Amino acid sequence: MQSFLHSKFLHNLHYKLHIKDNYSLLLAISCGQDSLCLLKLFADLKQHLKVSFAIIHIDHQWRQDATDNTKHIINMAHYLKFPLHLHQLNPKQYSEAEFRDMRYQIYIRIAQQYSYNAIATAHTGSDITETCLINMVKGCNIDSFNNLHWQRQINHKIKLIRPLLNFTRSEINWFCKYYRLPIWFDYTNIYYTCNRNRIRHELIPYLKQYYSTDIEKNINIFVTKTYYDTEYLRQTTVKVYLLIKHPYYVAFNYKKLLSQHKCMQIRVLNIFFKYNTKTQLNDILLHQILNELNKKKEIRKLYKKIQFNTFGDWAYII
Structure with a gap:
């Protein structure tokens, strides 16, 4: 049966x-x-x-x-x-x-x-x-x-x-x-x-x-809807990262990055550090880096044993 x-x-x-x-x-x-x-x-x-x-x-x-x-x-x-x-x-x-x-x-x-x-x-x-x-x-x-x-x-x-x-x-x-x-x-x-x-x-x-007795159904509908949003954001993040990364060095054009929406700035920075250093930076550190990039042309900071610097339009790891 x-x-x-x-x-x-x-x-x-x-x-x-x-x-x-x-x-x-x-x-x-x-x-x-x-x-x-x-x-x-x-x-x-x-x-x-x-x-x-x-x-x-x-x-x-x-x-x-x-x-x-x-x-x-x-x-x-x-x-x-x-x-x-x-x-x-x-x-x-x-x-x-x-x-x-x-x-x-x-x-x-x-x-x-x-x-x-x-x-x-x-x-x-x-x-x-x-x-x-x-x-x-x-x-x-x-x-x-x-x-x-x-x-x-x-x-x-x-x-x-x-x-x-x-x-x-x-x-x-x-x-x-x-x-x-x-x-x-x-x-x-x-x-x-x-x-x-x-x-x-x-x-x-x-x-x-x-x-709601249908709370599981409603949350699953919400999750399905957000899935399409996140897929779009992921694809856009990769495109922006490929657009601003240096062709030879571990660096990115931070001025082009700062022209993007704040959401995209955080996502691209996250990819940059994750891909190049195998390090997952938390949101607080990512926002701090963005603040420094907005304030100065040249910065020199140490984030979790990662030395970060800028030169001209480029931000890079040394």
């Missing part, structure tokens, strides 16, 4: 992700409800899709029940007769960003080694909402409101896809209960030391109760 989520999933694969026949997919699976929903949908629709699947699971050794969790994954892969790739990381406390980077490096390496066309993750619309709220609270710019997109080309052979990106957590919760999926409870998801958990369990329910 197929549910309305099966139909929604098929629509996503065909019209959002353009999955073709004879594709081979690597499914990044944990034992949480989002992952098991993704796994169940692919397993149920295997005959309709005419694609091959394999599971990849990474045991990060964060929890005491990590070994039992891995055994649970092995049992499910055996039951579904899906090939399984297992990886275990050293038991140390990685930051969330470090673990995410290592995890994707492993996904890509396995996809290349076994010639998978795409890596599928179980990110949902609720993840978009949480990411947007987290970055708003941090004071990030609109570029970071949504880093989750339907697909991203990793290289000319492999792409990353997110088939559940218009699924809500409540829909997935219903799906898992209806089909009695064997969800493995991750007790770290209730620890409020993680800001995402507090936003998930306190802030979003509060907003739903007192502001």
